[in-house]
Amino acid sequence: MRFGDELLLRSSSLVTRGVRIAVPPPPPPPQRTTMPVKWVLYWQPNQGSTVSTQILNEAAQCVESINGVKEGRWKAALNYYKPMLRDQSTHPDLPRDFLGISLADQPTKYYFLIRSQRLVVEADASIQLIMEKLQSYKSKVSIYFDGFQYLLGDFRLRVGRVVPVHSETIRGIVMEVEYLPISSMEKARKVMEEFVEIWHEALSKTSLSGKFVNIELNFGEFGLADTYTPQHTGVQYAIVMAHMIATVQPAARG
């Protein structure tokens, strides 16, 4: 390309942008709809072992051994809602498994899920305030997720403990794996599978007994497409919690 032409091109784009500024301000830019693919896994301890903070520490060391760079902390929250009814029996069709999730990378949004009906909806984060005022549904159980996040080249890893609110005992460990370059679940599948293998290879060098499990989900049932969205994350968290409650023993108290 000729030396000066490229800069001429860039300056002409500056001029055209300048012409637009003289016109009434354009509407705010549309939100990015493409998100990198993410898998949410949970820790499945082997028979006889329980979950503890030690797993988090070992996992953190493992990430650093494969050249991960610590980026900071992350947190998320999940609420189980129950309807507030005077007379329970007259409303048998109200959902019993109504979840609300706030995600670490979507601070201005809140996600609602009804698993039995395969519904997932995105709302503004202020909906939580509205729900408190309405008092039609109340949050009976709240769960917090918190931990550290790491960057490994094109991968982002978040490892965190699962802790019910007002409690110090760890209920489980979750891990988010994100592959930043692409947003198609199908295309990223092999990459994610091999990354989890590499991760388990690194973990096998520690003294931990257990593994991180990825649950095969049919996102289509929830009306979700191949392109990854935060709703996909919401669904994964809901299913992970269900599996964790069913299969992982809570840590012993004390």
Next chain:
Amino acid sequence: MQSLQQLQLLQNPTEAANSQSELEAPPKQVAQAMERLNQAARVIADIRLGADRVFEAFFLTSHPRTSTTDTSLQLLLKEDASMRQHLHDLRSIGKKLEESGVLTESLRSRSNSWGLHMPLVCPDGAVVAYAWKRQLAGQADVTLDDCRLALKAFTDQKRRFFPHIDDGVKMESRSKKHRASHSLLEHGGEEPFDCKTLPDIQSRLEKLVPNVKVSTYGRLSWLKRANSLPGSGSDDDPPEASKLVFQSSSKLRSGLEAEVADKVAVIELYVPSVFRAVVSLNPAGSVDPDSVAFFSPDEGGSYLYSRGFSAHHVYKHITEHASTVLQYFLGFGTGTALYSLLLWICSFESLFSKPCSKCGRLLAMDKKSALILPPLHRAYQELPLAANLDVCEAYHGGCSPDDS
């Protein structure tokens, strides 16, 4: 640089005084070329600063509270005038450099210049200077450290951009065989195929690799498209803007064929959900590629052009490898470089699915960059006579047979 010019003056006092002569001796030409490159670098720096000032001027015009409309308008006009002057200067320096053979393929044409070479501007922007060659030949007054640095810089760049050029006889016979296969393609081979025109190349690619979308643009329309791609955070509604671009380029097509061919300067290869590659043609309307870059399909913005770099490591690494491969194809000089390059780019359709032919895995830790990456290398020596792209074996950086 100053010491070089002093040396020039000492060695050729008559030539230095005789600056009006048309047939200047090669050392003088080279010294002039180096000086012009320096001037160009200064003008480019001025342009960058000027661009910031222009933005500032625009900002002031849109915020009438901070200054009156009159003063901000004056500022805008002043910056506009100085930018145009800088760009005019840059264009004239560029023309002079091109005339003296610096920015175009100069290595081959300068065979009668006393064994000296015009400075070569490499794809990474580095300048391989005449001064180093003299230093290595021991003709200039330098220290041992200068020589070591020069030698290291030379070998690094050679290894990076011309890995196939070797002094060994083994490489020569291989390159002879490939030169033969490239000229076979030119003269027919199995299927008479003229890969000298863009429409021919496009239709052939559509048959071979139907999943890859090949589109052509003029430079300005590519810039518009890059800015309107989702992920650029631009104000345009992405589908609307790209529709407009396609409409305008189809309007061009309905015009004279010759006129259309002149305008095409950018080729975009897009495999949905896998990658977007941008190839630039120089001069516009020809079939001579001069640079290529890979990006994520979700990326957008003005940095999406053939010399830009993706925000993601995987595409950044492929882009580096691609510039080496481009040099290889250009090295044959048979005019088949564009077709070979585009075919090779299409082999990356399997970027996230084809495991490495050496270690059998998809992901591996790359030792040099300490990153986990899929196979980024695709074999290119067998192109372009390949019937399909399965012969393009995939390799990780560390597994590639090209690596020593």
